[in-house]
Amino acid sequence: MAVVANDLDQWLYLFNRGEDFEAYHRFGAHQVGDHWEFLVWAPHAQGVAVVGDWNDWQPAPLSPIGDTGVWRGAAKALAGQHYKFRLTGPDGVTREKIDPFAFAFERKPGTAALLADLPAHDWHDTRWLKDREAFPPYQRPISIYELHLGSFRRHMNDAYLTYAEAAKVVIPYVKKLGFTHIELMPLMEHPLDKSWGYQLMGYFAPTSRFGPPGELLGFIDAAHQAGLGVIMDWVPGHFIRNADALARFDGTPTFEYADAHRADNVRWGSWNFDLGRAQVQSFLLSSATFWLKECHLDGLRVDAVSNMLYMDYDAGKEHDRNRNGGRENLEGIAFLQKLNRVAFSAVVNPLMIAEESSAYPGVTKPVYLGGLGFNYKWNMGWMNDTLAYFSRAPGQRDVHKLTFSFVYLRDEQFILPFSHDEVVHGKKSLMHKMPGDRYNQFANLRVMYVWWLTHPGKKLLFMGSEWGQFLEWRDWTQLEWRDLADPLNAKMQSFTTNLMHLYRRYPALWRGDHDETGMLVTIGDNPDALSYIRRSPGELPVIVVLNLVTKQRDHFRVPVPHGGHYRVILNTEAIAAGGTWTHVPRHYVATAVPANGQADSLDVILPAMGALLIVPEPAEG
Missing domain, CATH: 2.60.40.10 (Immunoglobulins)
Structure with missing residues (x-):
């Protein structure tokens, strides 16, 4: 003009x-x-x-x-x-x-x-x-896929994708993963x-x-048009x-x-x-x-x-x-x-x-x-404590690195970021930060992602982390897409996709992010395990159980909000997720055995270095 x-x-x-x-x-x-x-x-x-x-x-x-x-x-x-x-x-x-x-x-x-x-x-x-006008972000699930356009994918001759070419590649991929938003590193x-x-x-x-x-x-x-928001970094x-x-x-x-x-x-x-x-x-x-x-x-x-x-x-x-x-x-x-x-x-x-x-x-x-x-504000304290916890061997961890976040949950409206800054300049990729052999690295990564996804706060994950890329991010070349030929990487990508879709499917995982009652910690004093309930009025509660040691736990008591039938919607050790369990128990019945302040509890098999997500089943009749 x-x-x-x-x-x-x-x-x-x-x-x-x-x-x-x-x-x-x-x-x-x-x-x-x-x-x-x-x-x-x-x-x-x-x-x-x-x-x-x-x-x-x-x-x-x-x-x-x-x-x-x-x-x-x-x-x-x-x-x-x-x-x-x-x-x-x-x-x-x-x-x-x-x-x-x-x-x-x-x-x-x-x-x-x-x-x-x-x-x-x-x-x-x-x-x-x-x-977007009708529904403020506080009333929505927000999961952000952070992306550097110059190194997401490139042509065979190493040339950049154009914006138009990227639209045909990036958008369907992020949509399939189940994220709600793309965050572009600066394109000014x-x-x-x-x-x-x-x-x-x-x-x-x-x-x-x-x-x-x-x-x-x-x-x-x-x-x-594909149902994805777009955010850009601005300086x-x-x-x-x-x-x-x-x-x-x-x-x-x-x-x-x-x-x-x-x-x-x-x-x-x-x-x-x-x-x-x-x-x-x-x-x-x-x-x-x-x-x-x-x-x-x-x-x-x-x-x-x-x-x-x-x-x-x-x-x-x-x-x-x-x-x-x-x-x-x-x-x-x-x-x-x-x-x-x-x-x-x-x-x-x-x-x-x-x-x-x-x-x-x-x-x-x-x-x-x-x-x-x-x-929103990036919760850098949560991110630093989480990575400090999971990067150490199980016997050397302090669970207070995780539970300290409960103290300041409502101080701000948070996004929980695993961003590009954490996988570059010698910091190692998220996968490479995990302790143990390759199998245990994936097991730890899956548990850490469950902690990330079920903890109050919106989500952000940097590209390549969804399949556990081992090399840290390199801005001068494309992601290691060849990793996906490895079954463990392919299963990790499938696991992350499943996790993102569960997040959107169960509103208790996001609707109570900024509500004092949105999270009830039921096991927070055990150095080797955590359990909490994500809840929101009128929504199905989601019970989260994390086993933080490399030992399976039989007859583990999980506090639940009421009696009745319960269903496992995620087991990180299922073979489809990259674990070893070919038979995964799906159904449990709560009994009137008090546990950690709850009148009822479940007697479950908790996988070694694993996590369960459990929801109540509707009453019959």
Whole structure:
């Protein structure tokens, strides 16, 4: 949409106040008839010009709009042509820079933007969007398949799949597995593959690695039509240092802090956004709106939230303090609250997820109650404790690593993540973390997945983990699909699929996630076993029993909520799951033998390093 003169003053007023949440309609390049109009924010530039294919990269000057810090111009050009801005800073040096609001870029190693207007797509996901509006995420099962598009699958010549090709491969596969959502690692434009997309330059542009922007919209549309939500990772805290991107955009710190110490992100070799600057807020909040509203994403997983919450989070900043003497980044906190207010105003029921590793209170509490306003937070403590427990040999484990999570179950609204970060950089794959020989590694992995799936909290699993890939994740090549020729890997994939479908089939496993009564621990003081009941009013309760040692237990007493008949819906040692039990007892009858506070109990055979899921059977007659 081109800039209309009558509205320009109002738009610029809002932009400079940090209140323009759809600035992409105005800034950047937009086609008007047979020419393109350009709008760029460069408050300290002495001069600004646009250069591109159409004028042999000769500067076409832009004009300043009063003292707003914004420059405007026009050129007769064709869609798809390359362009950059040429800015002369207050130091007299002229630099070529990308368009921060560009909708498309050329393929790397080039970094020029392409003349492209707002991506257009003929959407067919109305039913999905209406369902999302009608049912908030708290009322839904949420199981997320995390995916790095560049290394999920590749062509025989190692070339990437395009967005369109990926839609035909990824969506049916994830649908069959039984997950409810796909989470894409960042697909905003970025120059370095090794950054996995977490060091961005194009906050409004799908990366050109996998095809044109419209194809990504087609991927999202196809996922919705298949009944799958799509979330993407988004990085508002920091950006790449590259000289032709946002760094010192107009020759001075523009998007980053003026204080070089605060601007420098040592941990990731990038620059921190000045989150307290109004125009930076308009830029970033417009990016969030663009992906949620224009691209129909179902949510954003906001990366590195701790880096925005604390002034002393980064290396070399251990003693940094705010104006009140505290360690909190006051600008970062205010920005995150504003982000979530804007996101929940832009679309109905988005998933706003914080990747946050500290104990900062109220991450998922509403802003009006003093919280940050996210609706979910990754439970990094649960993940770390779970992996620390299961990676040790059974005789060396401390069950309190697991049961400690019961103390803070309701502190936040959690997602339980086994993400890409846990299977890279020498940390080993989930399968490789498990102790014992190959058979016992799979047995441990199955029990750990039952713990993950039945523990209160939404779910996230990184690609390849569903079949127990042994090699840790490598971003430069596709997953080890050949593993599936091994019966144990194939059975593990089948087991995970069965588990995901059970999760969706039995609402007690998710409907009580945020309810005080949603989980009743019936055996929590036994160092070698756990038992608990997932429940929700009006739903069939699910009894979970975990045997955490490599010894079968006959006549094991499982507390149950009432007498009657019970049915085993999952036994991790069934031969179909990769275990050894060819005959699996399916039915039990509760007797009036009290156990751990329950009046009735079952006398079951509990498999070695195994788990059972048990439900009551309907009364006859």
